[in-house]
Amino acid sequence: MIYVTVGTQKFNFDRLLKYIDNAIEIGCIQDEVIAQIGYSEYIPKNYKYYRFIDKDQISDIVDKSRFIITHGGSGNIIENLKKNKKIIAVPRKSELKEHVDNHQFELVNKLSKSNMILKVENEDEFLECIKKIEQFNPGNIDSILDNGKKINTIISEFIKGI
Secondary structure, three states, X not given: OEEEEOOOOOOOOHHHHHHHHHHHHOOOOOOOEEEEXXXXXXXXXXXXXXXXXXXXXXXXXXXXXXXXXXXXXXXXXXXXXXXXXXXXXXXXXXXXXXXXXOHHHHHHHHHHXXXXXXXXXXXXXXXXXXHHHHHOOOOOHHHHHHHHHHHHHHHHHHHHHO
16 A cells, blocks of 8 residues: 655645556556545545545554655654655645745755655656665664754753853
8 A cells, every 4th residue: 555645734736646646547556545635626536535634544544555655744754754664755846836935845855865765856756766666775764863852952952051
């Protein structure tokens, strides 16, 4: 199974949902797909979808999934990395009115360069990532999260000293 999530903000992410439908139609994706499509306008043709899914259901679906396809939201990415899931991340583009700015690219680029996730910017890259997801071995998210804790400690100590 593959779990797809576009988050819960009031923006559509039709582009990603269409990538998935096309990948299923050409046989690139053969797994069962379950998607949380939020406020998207596009209605998937080839896979099961829900507008929104409660947290308990999401947890169960994620646990059963081989990998996750997600927008570039930090919450979804970090939570799924903590569960040791392979992730294909497609950051939203502001020029397509998928978000107010392109901040998702910053996170996705950083995590991609750190070998934590596979990054996608267009449909050709999406199809390539689907083909190579099985061989992809993501890095350990704990090292990045530990660095964040260290930075928070240093800042807290500095503020206490002022």
